[in-house]
Structures are given as C-alpha cells and as structure tokens.
Amino acid sequence: MDRVRVGGGTGFYGDTFMPALDMMRAAAVDYLCFEDLAELTLAILQKDRAKNPLQGYTKDLIPMLEAGLDIALKNHIRIITNAGGLNPQAATQAVAQLTRRLGLPLKIATVTGDGILEELQQFLPFAHMETGQPLSAQVHGRALFANVYLGARPIVHALQAGADLVITGRVADPSLFLAPLVHHFGWDWEDWDRIALGTVVGHLLECSSQVTGGNHGGDWETIEGLDAIGFPIAEVCRDDEVIITKLSGSGGRVDVDTVREQLLYEIHDPHAYLTPDVAVDVTGARLEQVGRNRVRVSGIRGAQRPAQYKALLGYADGYMGQGMMGYSWPDALKKAQATDAILRRQFARLHLPIEEIRSDYLGYNSLHGPLARTQASDDLNEVYLRLAVRTQDKRTAEQVSRLMVPLALGGPPTASGLIGVDRVRALTGIWPSLVDRHAVDAQVSVTVEEVLP
Amino acid sequence: MTIQAVFYARSSDKGDDIDISVFAHQGAAYQWLLNELTVQRVEDFFTPMGIAGVDRYPVPGLLAIKFVIHHALDGGGAHSLRADNQGKTWSGALLRYALERWDNSTG
Structure with missing residues (x-):
C-alpha cells in the first residue's frame, strides 16, 4: 500500500511546537507542515521588518528547527512552512546560519514573489473584493503590506528539487499540505476531485489542535489530555483513502464531531471553498469513525480553480487605546458605568479627537455586547x-490611561484589580482584492540552496 | 440535559465577516434547526451587533448549517475595538438563542 503521512506542526504564529517534536521523534509523519500566517499575522511581521530589514518572518521558526531539525533529517521528514512571512529570504538566511552552527547539511528551498506592494501600480485598480471600489490613493499611501495567496505549485517544484525544508511567504494555508500529496502521488493539477481532497486534508490540518479536540464546541469536558494534546496527522493512500488521526498516546480526540467542526471552519460557502488551487465542494463529505481517534474522509468534490488569485493589502488605520478597572459588590456594575460616564465627560471637555469609544463590562457583556443576557445586574459580585478608543494619533490613545488611573482615588469606590492600561495598539485596515494570475506567477520564484556544515 | 447534547457550534473571522457553523447530533434536531434558524431570524438576532446581511448554507450530510455574517467586525479583527475581535464567541450567542427556542418548543 503506497501511503504518505502529513502532519500539522502549527496552526498559527505562537502555537506550541512540542507536539510537532513528538511526531518527529516518533517518525510518525513523512511531511510536517507549519502554518504560521493567519490573516493578520503579516501586520505583526510588518512591524518587525520596519524595525529591522532582516526580520519579517515568524521568530518561532529558529527555535523549532534548533530543537527538531536533526531528528527530522534523521527520520527523513521534510518540512514545509509559510513562516517566511514577509521576508522568506531572511528566514532562509537565519536557518542557514543555524544549520551551520548545528553542523547539519540542509537543502533549503525559498519561495518568493507573493509580495506585491512595490509592484502595486501594475495591479491597479486593485478593486475591493466585496465593494468593487478601486483602491483609493489614501489607503494606498498607508499600505503596510500587500500579498497574494499563492497555491501549492511552487512548493511542489521545491520538493521535486529535493528540498528538505521549504520556506514560503503568503501561501494559502491548505496549499502547504496539498503540495506534498501532489508531489508524492504525481496528481494532475486538473484532477479537480483529487486536488480538492488534498486541499481538504490541508484544511483539516492547518489549524493544528482544532481538529483533535481543541476549541471543541461539543462535549468538550469529556475530552481528555488537553494538557498534552496531539496535533493532527493525515494518512493518505494512493487509492485516495484519507484518514485523520493523531499521534498514539497523545491527548485530545479525533472523532466525527471534531472533524466536521474543522471541516466547515471559516470556509464560507461549503459548495465552493475557494483556494488558489481548486474550488472545493464539501457538501457531499462522508466522515466515518474507523478506529479509535481515526476518521475516514471521503466524498470531496472539486471544480476548476478560481481564475484569479486573492490578494490582501493591510493599511495603517489609527490606534486603539484601552484600559480596565474592576469594581466589587455592592453596586459593581453601577460603579463601573459611572467611571465610564466620567471618562466620556473628560474626553469631551478636553476635546480629544476620538473617533469611536467602546465600553464593555467584563463578566457582564464584554463578549456578547447587546446580545448578552443581563439578569441580576444589580447584584453582580464584581x-x-x-x-477602548479609536484615534488617528497615538498620543490621544495614550490619554485613556492617563485619565483612567486617577479615578482609583477620585472616582467611585472600590476600584481594584487590573487597574491600568494596555499598550496602545496600531490598528490595521484590510483591503482584499483579486489579481491576475499570470502577472503574479511571472514574479514567483523558487530558489534552492544547499547548506553544508 | 446539557446544551451540547443537542447542538454545538464554532465561529471565527474572515476579513470583516464572521463564519458560524451549527451542528446537530441527530436528524430530528437538525430538521428543527433548519426550520427555526432562518436567515431572517439570524439576521434579526445579530442586527444589534451592527452587522449587514447573513448567508445560510445547510449541509445536511453533516447535520450542519453554516452562517456567514457580513460586516460583523467593524472592518476586520485588527481594526475592531471589540474584546472578541475575531467573533469566537458569536457561536455561543447563536447557540443560546437556538436553545431557548428549543426549550420553548419541546418543553
């Protein structure tokens, strides 16, 4: 039976890589894919790169490889990651330095060409995907990044060139996982059902533990071992059988409930989940429990990939200042509301240029807002x-703290707890658009570098 | 009976939209969900949150309904002042709404 095993190494920038190390040590996978770029991770990486042109990739990459690269090489596990973020070349340089230091030989492939901010003129009007409006000069002028979601093809080229490690920038999450399947089985790019099946494998694995019992909305209390949750593994056979499972002995659970929950996660129209590689229809999906922590996935259909690539531009759009103050019984809510009213009067008196003020009451309505059930509001313990305020200048955002803290003494009684204020946060607006495939493909390149110790 | 014994749900963001999946455990409860959670009701329910439009996609084979809630995050997760800036808890709000109707219809 010709079978390949692909593991989900991370689900976002900041995820734990301990489960990935466990999979490497156990030689439980042939390919391990690290998905590090949520929609807004590029905004974080942009700030890093602005401070230092050698940054702009996810910093966890280096400690992860430092801990696991020798085991991966020894067990013939190839690693694919979009940790390159906004600066894949810099990530590759940092990895090359590391491998020389560790004395390990490594063939690294770097995929570039997803960044189009400097070439944006060529892609104008860069119409907004939802509204159809052309990109305004104002938004363009404040752009922080603009990146295209590339598909699996450049990664397949890298694997064909023999890379042990493939570092990319903005590649669509599931495409990272589809690539080794296309490479291993030699799937045709227009065999839409298979490309769709491989994309679903990627989609199920791209959020790491969200398919193995993490963040499970169902009977979450019965899921054991969340302190050592296993990350997902897909076993894919040449006859297209797909099993989703996890490392034997790890915590968490893989069952039909955890898998269907991740299958539909964030895909919008389940008839047409669009990626750079294919349009996926999951509405005919069949999920069967075929063993403990083993779910078989079938019934996935595919159709012609979208004609254009999706691109996402992020732009600077002001700041958020926020502060918190706690109050206890009696009249906890009334006191918190009085503090809110005092601050709003002070903002007005000082004519602070605030665009939006948002007041939430933690433990009462901060998550569900106007939909929260607010019974017994006069008897809350705390x-x-x-x-939070939205401003265009940073100093105004900082004023929230300056005005809030003195109210510990000069406001309603019993102010306590987390008095004080969060660091002012830069806000990022997003502008999604569709761009011409050929123009992007013309600038995509795969560079393979062999680093010898 | 716990809430999760009948239905469960998960939500998150994509751009300025929130995407919620609601799941039933058996066919009768799923039929009930299909009848009760109409586009209009879900849109009315979330209107106080400042949304603009809801799409609904039933997936009977998975006993699931997918809702896409448009303009739900004041321009997206990194642009929003909300404490829940990715809409992770909207599933809970919708679930509660569904269960209150469930209790009324079965209780």
Missing part, C-alpha cells in the same frame, strides 16, 4: 470596565 465587574470590570473595559474602555
């Missing part, structure tokens, strides 16, 4: 006021 309530925190969280007040």
Whole structure:
C-alpha cells in the first residue's frame, strides 16, 4: 500500500511546537507542515521588518528547527512552512546560519514573489473584493503590506528539487499540505476531485489542535489530555483513502464531531471553498469513525480553480487605546458605568479627537455586547470596565490611561484589580482584492540552496 | 440535559465577516434547526451587533448549517475595538438563542 503521512506542526504564529517534536521523534509523519500566517499575522511581521530589514518572518521558526531539525533529517521528514512571512529570504538566511552552527547539511528551498506592494501600480485598480471600489490613493499611501495567496505549485517544484525544508511567504494555508500529496502521488493539477481532497486534508490540518479536540464546541469536558494534546496527522493512500488521526498516546480526540467542526471552519460557502488551487465542494463529505481517534474522509468534490488569485493589502488605520478597572459588590456594575460616564465627560471637555469609544463590562457583556443576557445586574459580585478608543494619533490613545488611573482615588469606590492600561495598539485596515494570475506567477520564484556544515 | 447534547457550534473571522457553523447530533434536531434558524431570524438576532446581511448554507450530510455574517467586525479583527475581535464567541450567542427556542418548543 503506497501511503504518505502529513502532519500539522502549527496552526498559527505562537502555537506550541512540542507536539510537532513528538511526531518527529516518533517518525510518525513523512511531511510536517507549519502554518504560521493567519490573516493578520503579516501586520505583526510588518512591524518587525520596519524595525529591522532582516526580520519579517515568524521568530518561532529558529527555535523549532534548533530543537527538531536533526531528528527530522534523521527520520527523513521534510518540512514545509509559510513562516517566511514577509521576508522568506531572511528566514532562509537565519536557518542557514543555524544549520551551520548545528553542523547539519540542509537543502533549503525559498519561495518568493507573493509580495506585491512595490509592484502595486501594475495591479491597479486593485478593486475591493466585496465593494468593487478601486483602491483609493489614501489607503494606498498607508499600505503596510500587500500579498497574494499563492497555491501549492511552487512548493511542489521545491520538493521535486529535493528540498528538505521549504520556506514560503503568503501561501494559502491548505496549499502547504496539498503540495506534498501532489508531489508524492504525481496528481494532475486538473484532477479537480483529487486536488480538492488534498486541499481538504490541508484544511483539516492547518489549524493544528482544532481538529483533535481543541476549541471543541461539543462535549468538550469529556475530552481528555488537553494538557498534552496531539496535533493532527493525515494518512493518505494512493487509492485516495484519507484518514485523520493523531499521534498514539497523545491527548485530545479525533472523532466525527471534531472533524466536521474543522471541516466547515471559516470556509464560507461549503459548495465552493475557494483556494488558489481548486474550488472545493464539501457538501457531499462522508466522515466515518474507523478506529479509535481515526476518521475516514471521503466524498470531496472539486471544480476548476478560481481564475484569479486573492490578494490582501493591510493599511495603517489609527490606534486603539484601552484600559480596565474592576469594581466589587455592592453596586459593581453601577460603579463601573459611572467611571465610564466620567471618562466620556473628560474626553469631551478636553476635546480629544476620538473617533469611536467602546465600553464593555467584563463578566457582564464584554463578549456578547447587546446580545448578552443581563439578569441580576444589580447584584453582580464584581465587574470590570473595559474602555477602548479609536484615534488617528497615538498620543490621544495614550490619554485613556492617563485619565483612567486617577479615578482609583477620585472616582467611585472600590476600584481594584487590573487597574491600568494596555499598550496602545496600531490598528490595521484590510483591503482584499483579486489579481491576475499570470502577472503574479511571472514574479514567483523558487530558489534552492544547499547548506553544508 | 446539557446544551451540547443537542447542538454545538464554532465561529471565527474572515476579513470583516464572521463564519458560524451549527451542528446537530441527530436528524430530528437538525430538521428543527433548519426550520427555526432562518436567515431572517439570524439576521434579526445579530442586527444589534451592527452587522449587514447573513448567508445560510445547510449541509445536511453533516447535520450542519453554516452562517456567514457580513460586516460583523467593524472592518476586520485588527481594526475592531471589540474584546472578541475575531467573533469566537458569536457561536455561543447563536447557540443560546437556538436553545431557548428549543426549550420553548419541546418543553
């Protein structure tokens, strides 16, 4: 039976890589894919790169490889990651330095060409995907990054060139996982059902533990071992059988409920989940429990891939200042609300140029807002006021803290707890668009570098 | 009976939209969900959150309904002042709404 095993190494920038190390040590996978780029991770990486042109990739890459690269090489596990973020070349340089230091030989492939900010003129009007409006000069002028979601093809080229490690920038999450399947089985790019099946494998694995019992909305209390949750593994056979499972002995659970929950996660129209590689229809999906922590996935259909690539531009759009203050019974909510009213009067008196003020009460309505059930509001044991403002300048955002803290003495009684203020946060607006495939493909390149110790 | 014994749900963001999947455990409860969670009701329910439009996609084979809630995050997760800036808890709000109707219809 010709079978390949692909593992989900991370589901976002900041995820634990301990389960990935466990999979490497156990030689439980042939390919391990690290998905590090959520929609807004590029905004974080942009700040890093602005401070240092050698940054702009996810910093966890280096400690992960430092801990696991020798085991991966020894067990013939190839690694694919979009940890390159906004600066895949810099990531590759840092990895090359590391491998020389560790004395390990490594063939690294770097995929570039997803960044189009400098070439944006060529892609104008860069119409907004939802509204159809052309990109305004104002938004263009404040752009922080603009990246295309590339598909699996450049990664397949890298694997064909023999890379042990493939580092990319913005590649669509499931495409990272599809690539080794296309490479291993030699699937045709227009065999849409198979490309769709491989994309679903990627989609199920791209959020790491969200398919193995993490963040499970169902009977979450019965899921054991969340302290050592296993990350997902897909076993894919040449006859297209797909099993989703996890490392034997790890925590968590893989069952039909955890798999269907991740299958539909964030895909919008389940008839047409669009990626750079294919349009996926999951509505005919069949999920069967075929063993403990083993679910078979079938019934996935595919259709012609979208004619254009999706691109996402992020732009600077002001700042958020926020602060919190806690109050206890009696009158906890009333006191928190009084503090809110005092601050709003002070903002007005000082004519602060604030665009939006948001007041939430933690433990009462901060998550569900106007939909929260608010019974017994006069008898709450404790309530925190969280007040957030949107401003165009940073100094105004910082004023929230300056005005909130003195109210510990000069406001309603019993102010306590997390008095004080969060660091001012830069806000990022997003502008999604569709761009011409050929123009992007013309600038995509795969560079393979052999680093010898 | 616990809530999760009948239905469960998960939500998250994509751009300025929130995407919620609601699941039933058996066919009768799923039929009930299909009848009760109409596009109009879900849209009305979330209107106080400042949304603009809801799409609904039933997936009977998985006993699931997918809702896409448009303009739900004031321009997206990194642009929003919300404490829940990715809409992770909207599934809970919708679930509660569904269960209150469930209790009324079965209780």
